[in-house]
Amino acid sequence: MFVRKYHINPETLCYERVRLNRSQRIRFLVGFSMGLILLAILMRFGFERSFPTPRQIIYHKQNIILRSELSCLNAELQVVESQLEELRNRDDRFYRAILSLDPIPSSIRGAGTGGAKPGGILQNLRDPGMVNDVSQRIEKISSKMKIQSNSLDRVYNKAVKNQQLLAAKPSINPISPGDPTWLTSGYGYRNDPFTGRRTAHHGIDLAGNYGLDIHCTGEGTVTVSQVSRNGYGKEVVVDHGFGYTSRYAHLQDIHVEVGQKLKRGEVIGTLGNTGRSTGPHLHYEIRKNDSPVNPMYFYYENLSAGEYTLLASKANLSATPYQPMAMSQK
Numbered sequence: 058m059f060v061r062k063y064h065i066n067p068e069t070l071c072y073e074r075v076r077l078n079r080s081q082r083i084r085f086l087v088g089f090s091m092g093l094i095l096l097a098i099l100m101r102f103g104f105e106r107s108f109p110t111p112r113q114i115i116y117h118k119q120n121i122i123l124r125s126e127l128s129c130l131n132a133e134l135q136v137v138e139s140q141l142e143e144l145r146n147r148d149d150r151f152y153r154a155i156l157s158l159d160p161i162p163s164s165i166r167g168a169g170t171g172g173a174k175p176g177g178i179l180q181n182l183r184d185p186g187m188v189n190d191v192s193q194r195i196e197k198i199s200s201k202m203k204i205q206s207n208s209l210d211r212v213y214n215k216a217v218k219n220q221q222l223l224a225a226k227p228s229i230n231p232i233s234p235g236d237p238t239w240l241t242s243g244y245g246y247r248n249d250p251f252t253g254r255r256t257a258h259h260g261i262d263l264a265g266n267y268g269l270d271i272h273c274t275g276e277g278t279v280t281v282s283q284v285s286r287n288g289y290g291k292e293v294v295v296d297h298g299f300g301y302t303s304r305y306a307h308l309q310d311i312h313v314e315v316g317q318k319l320k321r322g323e324v325i326g327t328l329g330n331t332g333r334s335t336g337p338h339l340h341y342e343i344r345k346n347d348s349p350v351n352p353m354y355f356y357y358e359n360l361s362a363g364e365y366t367l368l369a370s371k372a373n374l375s376a377t378p379y380q381p382m383a384m385s386q387k
């Protein structure tokens with residue numbers, strides 16, 4: 058291992074062995090020792106790499122499994138993101154459009170999805186790349202879900218309100234199409250049948266036979282059921298909510314009382330000639346926020362006589378049985 062070195066002595070011309078002095082020996086020994094240590098370290102690493110310990114083998118397998126599971130999770134997240142996107146499209150283009158709600162701007166839908174770095178133990182991972190990605194995607198999905206959930210709550214509330222409005226708004230003829238009636242006076246200015254002067258007529262007049270059933274034209278509550286002092290004779294006023302009221306005047310009989318809840322189609326009285334009237338007819342009036350509107354614009358449900366009878370029979374079946382009221386006749 059150690060090679061002896063010789064040199065020629067110029068005086069004796071003989072070969073002499075080269076001998077190291079003390080400091081050279083120390084340097085040699087230190088260098089030699091360090092070389093040995095370095096060699097030992099390299100051999101250990103090389104051995105471990107070539108022959109991993111059982112624990113390293115288990116960790117390695119676990120690592121492969123975890124990476125595989127993360128890949129599966131990423132794929133599943135992609136499916137969830139697609140479904141969420143589909144829901145967003147349906148929400149904006151269908152549900153909100155039908156209910157006249159504006160689409161939610163992308164800036165709001167994307168709010169809070171900047172991809173914050175994960176906290177906690179994930180910060181301490183040596184290679185957090187894949188875990189970070191999954192964590193950020195879950196955070197984005199969670200944020201979008203909250204916005205979508207709030208949007209669907211709003212859609213639901215608007216739909217319920219619309220349903221209530223549709224049920225309440227006056228929308229049928231107060232007399233069945235099966236009962237013969239004719240329009241004797243329309244909405245607007247006309248010559249007053251009593252004075253001959255041109256005056257505003259805030260409703261429509263439907264002439265017909267005495268005793269025809271008069272039906273409530275939308276869900277509501279009776280607020281007036283009286284003999285009017287203003288020429289309406291026996292009249293009923295129904296408050297439908299949402300600013301709508303309807304008046305049925307010149308009735309022969311009244312079948313409802315103040316505070317009574319009514320369904321669309323329920324009979325509120327019969328056609329008559331009471332009050333300031335020149336013949337048997339119904340004065341039908343609709344007001345929106347206390348301003349008169351033309352009732353002809355409120356016949357949305359163009360029901361046939363059969364459909365009208367079915368609606369009325371259903372409404373009157375569920376109605377409280379009529380009890381004649383004690384009313385003073387004026």
Ligand SMILES: [Zn+2]
Binds near residue numbers: 258261262340
């Ligand atoms: Zn009238």
